[in-house]
Amino acid sequence: MKAPERFSALPDYAFPRLRTLLADVPPGASDPIEMTIGDPRHDPPAFVGEVVAAEAAGFRGYPPNEGAPELRGAIADWVGRRYGTRPDPETQILTLNGTREGLYNVAMALAPERKDGQRPAILVPNPFYQVYAVAALSVEAEPVYLNATKATGHLPDLDALDLALLDRTALFYLCSPANPQGAVASLDYWERLLTLAERHDFVVVADECYCEVYRGPPPPGVWEAVQRGGHDPNRAVAFHSLSKRSNLAGLRSGFALTGAQNMVRMRQLRAYAGAPQPLPLQMAAAAAWADEAHVEANRALYAAKFEAAADILAGVPGAEIPEAGFFLWLPTPEGLDGEAATTTLWREAGVKVLPGAYLARDTEAGNPGDRYIRAALVAPLDDTIRGLSRLRDTLYR
Numbered sequence: 001m002k003a004p005e006r007f008s009a010l011p012d013y014a015f016p017r018l019r020t021l022l023a024d025v026p027p028g029a030s031d032p033i034e035m036t037i038g039d040p041r042h043d044p045p046a047f048v049g050e051v052v053a054a055e056a057a058g059f060r061g062y063p064p065n066e067g068a069p070e071l072r073g074a075i076a077d078w079v080g081r082r083y084g085t086r087p088d089p090e091t092q093i094l095t096l097n098g099t100r101e102g103l104y105n106v107a108m109a110l111a112p113e114r115k116d117g118q119r120p121a122i123l124v125p126n127p128f129y130q131v132y133a134v135a136a137l138s139v140e141a142e143p144v145y146l147n148a149t150k151a152t153g154h155l156p157d158l159d160a161l162d163l164a165l166l167d168r169t170a171l172f173y174l175c176s177p178a179n180p181q182g183a184v185a186s187l188d189y190w191e192r193l194l195t196l197a198e199r200h201d202f203v204v205v206a207d208e209c210y211c212e213v214y215r216g217p218p219p220p221g222v223w224e225a226v227q228r229g230g231h232d233p234n235r236a237v238a239f240h241s242l243s244k245r246s247n248l249a250g251l252r253s254g255f256a257l258t259g260a261q262n263m264v265r266m267r268q269l270r271a272y273a274g275a276p277q278p279l280p281l282q283m284a285a286a287a288a289w290a291d292e293a294h295v296e297a298n299r300a301l302y303a304a305k306f307e308a309a310a311d312i313l314a315g316v317p318g319a320e321i322p323e324a325g326f327f328l329w330l331p332t333p334e335g336l337d338g339e340a341a342t343t344t345l346w347r348e349a350g351v352k353v354l355p356g357a358y359l360a361r362d363t364e365a366g367n368p369g370d371r372y373i374r375a376a377l378v379a380p381l382d383d384t385i386r387g388l389s390r391l392r393d394t395l396y397r
């Protein structure tokens, strides 16, 4: 039987590509430093293990599909504290095994097969978290990549969008704080996007999984913009995660927040095809959403690393300290693209970063990640300082 063509144009995932790029390149240091993957390495809150142990009897049965009431309640309380309006946990929240599966399944649940007789488009910022594109391809929509460059504040330029494209748009993915650039959408930006969604009848998919890792004011969220503008909550689906907020990437816990109408479809799909999170893990997640002390401590650890980064990279042309998230999105030096800079850095200094192009797609205006590398500040402060100092001295001396 012939294999499906749906995914045949997909490039290899970023990390296998990086392994291939560096396969024959020995590291230029006896103590290599890994700055590629966004895998949190600070400690998760200690109470998580205790809650899982205390709730272990809950492993016996099938867990509730849409999330235990305790977890949905804790999430609704958190949304209320964070964004000022508490959603209805009965009808507006769905818990997930991490947000990645939800970011994928939302397209299955909400994107129509045709829109006004045409193949729908799914808009994706470029560069982007790769699941958005696969979600679009899975529902046979056309993924359309919107370059988000320094010139556009590292977010898609909403004023440059073609009206005919917006008319056939089903979903518009936006990541704020953005991975990889760390740009934050303002409330005005979210509201303009919601207004476009209303005018052209599409749904905003807001990936906000970095929203608790910030340096300045807390990034506003799409839920806040929905309330402020009096928009229909079905115009947006917000995704939140404990992975970065609480250093619990291994717990696999996140949630989707939207209007009751979308929620019916999302829950129905999950009832047929989803894998709910084990109950003891849901209870641990509820405890994590209810606690802010560990989140503040986590934020302070990242803030110290970004302060160090600002000192170390002070003379590097184009280096920006992002408002939020835990990545640096650094322009490469003259004459080197992202792959060449990555290879040079590994060969000469044993520091591993990711070529920006692996997180972006080629477009008519080029690949917006070509002349960038991404460095994750997830290692302890000392390693981060050593890694960034070597990076500066190797690439920008």
Ligand SMILES: Cc1ncc(COP(=O)(O)O)c(C=O)c1O
Binding pocket: 038, 097, 098, 099, 100, 101, 129, 175, 178, 179, 207, 209, 240, 241, 242, 243, 249, 252, 253, 254
């Ligand atoms: C932008 C973005 N969205 C979503 C995720 C998925 O997070 P999780 O599935 O752990 O909630 C990640 C993880 O790296 C990410 O960087």
